[in-house]
Amino acid sequence: MLIKIWFMEEPNVSIGILSGKEISFDLYGEFIVQGADKKFSGKYKAKADGNRIKIIQESKEVDSAANIIFSPNDLESESFLLREVIIGKNFHWERKENQRFRGSLKFIRENESLTALNIIPIEEYLTSVISSEMSPNSSIELLKAHAIISRGWLIAQLNKKNKNAVNEKINNEEIIRWYNREDHSNYDFCADDHCQRYQGVSKINNDNAIHAITETRGLVLKNEDEICDTRYSKCCGGATEAYENVWDEESHPYLSSIIDYKFEMEESGNDLTNDECAEQWIKRNPQAFCNTDNKKILSSVLLNFDQDTVNFYRWNIEYTQDELSQLIKSKSGIDFGNIIDLSPVERGKSGRIIKLKIVGTNKILTIGKELEIRKILSQTHLYSSAFIVSKENIVEGIPGKFILQGAGWGHGVGLCQIGAAVMGELGYNFDEILSHYFKGTSIQRIYL
Numbered sequence: 001m002l003i004k005i006w007f008m009e010e011p012n013v014s015i016g017i018l019s020g021k022e023i024s025f026d027l028y029g030e031f032i033v034q035g036a037d038k039k040f041s042g043k044y045k046a047k048a049d050g051n052r053i054k055i056i057q058e059s060k061e062v063d064s065a066a067n068i069i070f071s072p073n074d075l076e077s078e079s080f081l082l083r084e085v086i087i088g089k090n091f092h093w094e095r096k097e098n099q100r101f102r103g104s105l106k107f108i109r110e111n112e113s114l115t116a117l118n119i120i121p122i123e124e125y126l127t128s129v130i131s132s133e134m135s136p137n138s139s140i141e142l143l144k145a146h147a148i149i150s151r152g153w154l155i156a157q158l159n160k161k162n163k164n165a166v167n168e169k170i171n172n173e174e175i176i177r178w179y180n181r182e183d184h185s186n187y188d189f190c191a192d193d194h195c196q197r198y199q200g201v202s203k204i205n206n207d208n209a210i211h212a213i214t215e216t217r218g219l220v221l222k223n224e225d226e227i228c229d230t231r232y233s234k235c236c237g238g239a240t241e242a243y244e245n246v247w248d249e250e251s252h253p254y255l256s257s258i259i260d261y262k263f264e265m266e267e268s269g270n271d272l273t274n275d276e277c278a279e280q281w282i283k284r285n286p287q288a289f290c291n292t293d294n295k296k297i298l299s300s301v302l303l304n305f306d307q308d309t310v311n312f313y314r315w316n317i318e319y320t321q322d323e324l325s326q327l328i329k330s331k332s333g334i335d336f337g338n339i340i341d342l343s344p345v346e347r348g349k350s351g352r353i354i355k356l357k358i359v360g361t362n363k364i365l366t367i368g369k370e371l372e373i374r375k376i377l378s379q380t381h382l383y384s385s386a387f388i389v390s391k392e393n394i395v396e397g398i399p400g401k402f403i404l405q406g407a408g409w410g411h412g413v414g415l416c417q418i419g420a421a422v423m424g425e426l427g428y429n430f431d432e433i434l435s436h437y438f439k440g441t442s443i444q445r446i447y448l
Contacts, residue, residue, distance in 0.1 A: 237408025336360025
């Protein structure tokens with residue numbers, strides 16, 4: 001893969017970590033606040049008070065301002081800890097952690113609460129991202145590949161700010177929604193899966209991530225003269241999805257659908273946009289890089305809470321009639337009555353359903369795109385929208401049970417993290433991994 005150089009300065013990014021009426025934090029080392037004649041170190045609380053933020057230590061107010069920035073004297077040696085940070089918000093692994101960060105800590109007012117921000121150089125940020133998205137015990141080639149796509153994704157998003165977070169087309173017969181990354185008006189990115197996972201230095205437990213970032217510093221993928229919007233998800237299920245079937249209706253050649261293996265499927269008639277072909281594909285266990293139960297590989301690429309998610313290459317979920325009808329009513333706000341059928345209207349190139357018709361005794365409605373389908377058919381998020389539906393215990397046309405058989409974990413666009421992990425373990429270099437998932441791209445350095 002060709003490597004070119006294009007110069008710009010390394011940017012800082014601001015990351016929204018935690019919001020609340022009161023935030024507890026610890027400063028390790030010496031931090032300064034502009035305008036204050038003292039250095040700050042130790043345990044504190046930040047509280048919203050009218051249009052100001054109070055900083056309290058041992059029940060005593062030590063500072064107050066509309067916005068407050070704690071800046072370290074030394075980025076490398078000093079850090080801060082935020083308590084009870086929510087991770088996996090609205091996903092099935094949601095929980096709270098104490099997390100430690102380098103860089104500056106800024107508190108701002110948002111609505112009636114305050115938000116803690118981390119301001120940090122992009123390369124320092126990315127060292128945590130690739131350790132938070134996966135284990136730093138992953139192969140060095142996987143970490144290099146992920147460093148490049150995480151960097152490219154971030155810069156691509158900065159270049160197209162002010163896009164609508166939610167886009168929709170609604171009429172009497174359809175509700176079609178797709179979700180871009182939410183633009184945050186007061187900072188660049190959030191720290192959770194809605195942007196990129198960023199969980200501070202606590203996840204950097206060896207030097208692998210540091211080496212991967214250092215050795216790929218400033219590198220991104222480019223298509224012609226455009227920095228690629230390099231997307232990724234956990235497990236494609238054997239075939240990746242095209243960008244336009246998940247987000248905005250514009251195609252990117254480097255985000256087209258591919259088979260996640262060394263060669264195309266041998267069997268004829270495997271057009272996964274076709275229901276019959278998709279059904280055969282999902283019911284089979286086709287060979288793919290991401291089709292692995294190798295515990296060594298999975299434990300190296302999946303963090304502890306991700307390992308709670310099992311059987312993601314092929315999966316099953318069952319609902320009774322009452323469970324499904326109540327779930328759809330709760331998530332959509334529409335009373336469909338009893339659910340008669342869940343019928344695919346359109347599938348993408350990975351077999352993921354783009355439009356799904358919900359047929360109820362009270363209402364018939366088509367919904368999409370893939371994330372909207374996953375949200376409505378789960379208390380959190382269905383693993384993916386690549387599924388087939390079977391019905392049992394049908395009485396007077398009303399099924400008593402629905403069985404969803406599915407493939408993959410996530411939207412499926414771009415790099416498949418499990419597949420890339422297997423490629424790394426098999427000896428593929430980082431540029432070979434990137435060439436597999438992002439066709440027609442070149443690696444270019446945009447800053448030194």
